[in-house]
Amino acid sequence: MLSATHEAMLCPTMVSDKLQFVAAKQQAKACRTIRKVRERATHMKAKVFVSLKPGVLDPQGKAIQHSVELLGFSGIADVRQGKYFEIALQDSADQDQVRESVTRIAREVLSNPIIEDYLVEIES
């Protein structure tokens, strides 16, 4: 089958529709396999939410609130803008250990503790 694919690449004019069909099917199968392997490898996901601490000025949130009100919504007390991160984890490490690592990532990289709070969620 592989040689047929090669042949298709080398002299396309001489290859029948059937050979092309087989090559395409093969490629689709390979893609499905790769996807399955990847899915199996990333079976744990961490979600990190970063938000400004209460009291820290959020001019972007204020601008968004203003736009929402212009759209016709009333009764919006406040809008605060934050950040959301998805971290896909490759190995099946123990959940407590993953939580500890991701919490450290959230504290030391994803947030600035002077102005921001973070929340970590681990999804199996």
Next chain:
Amino acid sequence: MKFGIIVFPGSNCDHDAYHVISKQVGQPVDFIWHRDTDLNSFDALIIPGGFSYGDYLRAGALARFSPVMDSVKKFAATGGFVLGICNGFQILCEAGLLPGALIRNRDLNFICEHLCVSVETSDTPYTNEMTPGSVLRIPIAHAEGNYVCDDATLAELQREDRIVFRYCEPGGAITEAANPNGSRDNIAGICNHSRNVLGLMPHPERACEDLLGSSDGRDIFRSLAATLAAVA
């Protein structure tokens, strides 16, 4: 006396700083790539303005993980002079070398204009050639220059005379109207406890020649050069 200018991917005021040190201050100067870690040949470091790492995540947040920053921390801890300008100030805050943080400007705008800052103390290596209360006309160019810190930090900065520059009126009055970005207490620049690390949002390197509209920024580099000459 040798100056080093640290270059991160996205730094864009590195050549301005180089020009000022070599041509206006007349001292040897070299660029330091952010992956270099040997700072032994330098007496003073400048972390220039720009958009290190594209300001991804937060301004200055990713630059602090560059290999050079561990060496900068050691350099500062042993009394080396470190001057952070604009993005350099943001990096120094993210790296924990200066307290507080710089967030989005109060009015969301990127502000690029000449304005006035008052010299609040002459008790730093960067201002010892100036008189407290004197006014410098220097440009700012930033979207995240709104200095924030908690009450305890502000009290400590005030008590230790570590607020080095404050936004002011041309006559020197510190008013809310003269505050371009909402910075707490009109803070434009602060130094660390041992006074060898200074961060400021205005760009003194852009105000060192009359041709550029002001030469007030030169005094900061000249003060530092005089300090270095005295300790040499």
